[in-house]
Amino acid sequence: MARPGTNGRLITREDLQAAYSQVMGEGEATARAAAPKGLAVAGAVALTVITLAFLAGRRRGRSRSAVVEIRRL
8 A cells, every 4th residue: 555645656665775865965964064163162162161160270279278477586
């Protein structure tokens, strides 16, 4: 029994493989085109996180460190 939208014929294994390879090919092309932008965004986010962690650590280190004066009598 044929399904609607198949022009009255049965769907074969070759039809499914052709449709699958077409969809996968389009997906791979889209992923390759988006990869440089994604890497740039990921690098910027990583740099921001590292900078914020460094600055937060410096601030905490200043507030926790004691100032010791040594005087000779």
